[in-house]
Amino acid sequence: MLYNLLDFTVRGDHQGKLVVLEKNSGFPFDIKRVYYIWGTDKNVIRGKHAHKKLEQVIVCTSGSCDFILDDGNTRETVRLDNPSQGLYIKHNIWREFTNFSSDCVLMVLASEYYDESDYIRDYQMFLNETKKHSALMSSQIKKREKND
Ligand code: T46
Numbered sequence: 001m002l003y004n005l006l007d008f009t010v011r012g013d014h015q016g017k018l019v020v021l022e023k024n025s026g027f028p029f030d031i032k033r034v035y036y037i038w039g040t041d042k043n044v045i046r047g048k049h050a051h052k053k054l055e056q057v058i059v060c061t062s063g064s065c066d067f068i069l070d071d072g073n074t075r076e077t078v079r080l081d082n083p084s085q086g087l088y089i090k091h092n093i094w095r096e097f098t099n100f101s102s103d104c105v106l107m108v109l110a111s112e113y114y115d116e117s118d119y120i121r122d123y124q125m126f127l128n129e130t131k132k133h134s135a136l137m138s139s140q141i142k143k144r145e146k147n148d
Contacts, residue, residue, distance in 0.1 A: 002069040002076050002093055006057060006086040019084060021057075021109065028088055029055050029111040036061075038105040047095040050120045050129075055111040057086040063104035070094040072130030080106070092133065094126050 006028075008019045021027055040046060047067075058067070064081035071093055080087055086109075089095060097106075112118065120126045 002071050004088040006088050008084050010084045031109045033110040036107045040100045042100050045096050045098045047097050050094045050126050051091050052118050053091050054118050055090050057088050057109045059086045059107045061105045061107050063101035065104050066099040068096045072127050
């Protein structure tokens, strides 16, 4: 699976709705950074990178957009249009996002502080890293099987 969709508990009454995201309440990591994105033209493609370590949960608090996720083998598109859901993306996933509605606002909760050296911004380099990682994993599995 390239991503998980988290369903948040919605508290609400006639006054409107509210979602709380806090440490030690089922959130997948300790939140170190929050940023938000809006005012992107419909056909702009943002992202075009992967992260070596960073994990993030992305909430579309208003409007909609599409995320295209890629692990080097498969590509999946997920539409975000519901403020009670969070798109949880772990590390080593290439992401692009586009098709923004004019009212789209994305709030991003991040597991690490901003660090440009955590980015892989070249797709070929991303594929090379993914292949290296898979080769390492399968050699570790073979070693373990030999020792068992
Ligand atoms: C992702 C989507 C949803 C900072 O200085 N600090 C920050 O915390 C961030 C996130 C960005 N920047 C600077 C770095 C770049 O010069 O702002 C510029 C644009 O950043 P970036 O290329 O990260 O922006 P997006 O919108 O393409 O992607 C970001 C996240 O990086 C990405 O992981 O999933 O938002």
